[in-house]
Amino acid sequence: MHEVLFVSQFSSQWLNTLKPNFKVLPFKERLLCGIGALLGLALSSLISWWVLGDLNAWYIAPMGASSVLLFAVPASPLAQPWNIVVGNSIAAMIGVTCALYMPNLTEAFSVAVALSIILMMSTDSLHPPSGAVAITAVLGGHSVHELGYQFVIYPVLLNSVLLLAIAIIYNRLLGKDYPQVAQVNTRTTDPTPTQRVTIQPQDIQDVLEQQTELLDVSEYDIQKLILAVQEKVNARANVPFTCQEIMSKDVIRLKQTDDIQVALNVFKHMNLMSLPVVNEQDELVGTLALYNVMEWLQRSIDLRGSWENQVKHIMQRQVVTVRPQQPIHDLIPYFVEKSFNYIPVVEGACLVGMVSRSDMIAVLNQHIIYLENKKH
Incomplete structure (x- = not known):
């Protein structure tokens, strides 16, 4: 019995090491994220179909992955408008080029994804679903290959802009700041009064520059978290006046x-x-x-x-x-x-x-x- 209990506890601990340290949102918030993706994909798909008519490639699957970022984690740096528009466009262009000049499909989509990652990171437009856009340009079949570089404009750019527009409207209606503002202090470019006497934005930048891994959190979010923590620290040290x-x-x-x-x-x-x-x-x-x-x-x-x-x-x-x-x-x-x-x-x-x-x-x-x- 003790051996079974030990194995069960060990399995549970091992499984926990595989899970991300990620906040689980309340059911209402999870439901709203799902509804947002439903509306975003449905509306952008219908508009694309209406604009492009009988074109076989009027909608592409990677938009489903983009909707996860836009509606579930809109605060992510990877979900910002620049990333979805520029990232998808770069990946589509590279994918089409590889499909045209590399007859071996395995080589073509592998090189397309690799080059897309390098260029997206170089232009600060990294968007994970764009990797799937590059593969779609290579493996999308005759209807996609027939479009050539028009594939970049439609359906890729058209789908991206439509989904982005719906995401901006939906997130704003829910009271979320999307796209995110550049800094915490909206009045000036200076640090906030609290930051001036504690941790300043430049301190965060200096530490982030030493990081060799890309973090899926913006400097803006780090600043907000530090300010919130500082408020709680100050509350413990303050006089108990009402x-x-x-x-x-x-x-x-x-x-x-x-x-x-x-x-x-x-x-x-x-x-x-x-x-x-x-x-x-x-x-x-x-x-x-x-x-x-x-x-x-x-x-x-x-x-x-x-x-x-x-x-x-x-x-x-x-x-x-x-x-x-x-x-x-x-x-x-x-x-x-x-x-x-x-x-x-x-x-x-x-x-x-x-x-x-x-x-x-x-x-x-x-x-x-x-x-x-x-x-x-």
Whole structure:
């Protein structure tokens, strides 16, 4: 019995060594990935058929592999638009060339895949399904060989662009950043404030340059992960203040039915850049920034904008809020990375206070003084 148990445990451990260290997504996310691939392949296939008509090679199998990357792992560097379009085009061109000038099929598709890998890596357009595109160009039969270099334009480039367009729309609808932005700090090319005092992008680049293997993770994702880890580390070291302990309770606010001119006067006299907006029940319904008012002034000469006369017509309805009992370290990313000036504190839906950047600075200053005194 013990021998059977030992063998079972050994087999389980051995199997685990074969598995990738890969996060298993919740069922809902896995379902959405599958639905995305279904829609992407079906729609791009139908459009290709409609454009190309009776052409036998109106759709190619490697698009199925591309759909795995575009819909299941859109954050992968191998799934970016440049990779699918340029990678597939390079592979198709090399595959057609090898098919034309190398009569031995085994030699032709082997050389085609090898050259495709070298050129894709040289142009930073590596896309694994492109290897199958190169093989399809060689082994695709008479219908593909008859196309010659037209195979690069259609069906390869046409299929790639259609599938890519659907992937961009679908991922955006799900709230995913695809294609990925070039860097974490979207305001400037500088590192974020947290990065300046911890691990900077240049540090990551220096380490990646020493790697001899290609990692299927972007520098952008590494930066995001490090920032998220840094937030958790900071949370453990922070003072245990809650929002209700440092918030301002006497908050200047606008009513959603206030005239916009009234709001402009408030901004002028209070020297503020933005204000919370509430309804008659004092529930937070939005926020109004000074630039919203300035944009309204520019539109006021246009007859199409003449109906806008109340705060609710131009306010922003999406507002980041916190709860009174929420620890203040939850707010740090908004003030540091996103440059918020204040965050409303709500209980239920009612506005009960405001935590500003100056409130956070005061707390952090007090904490620094405490640590200095503790040293002495």
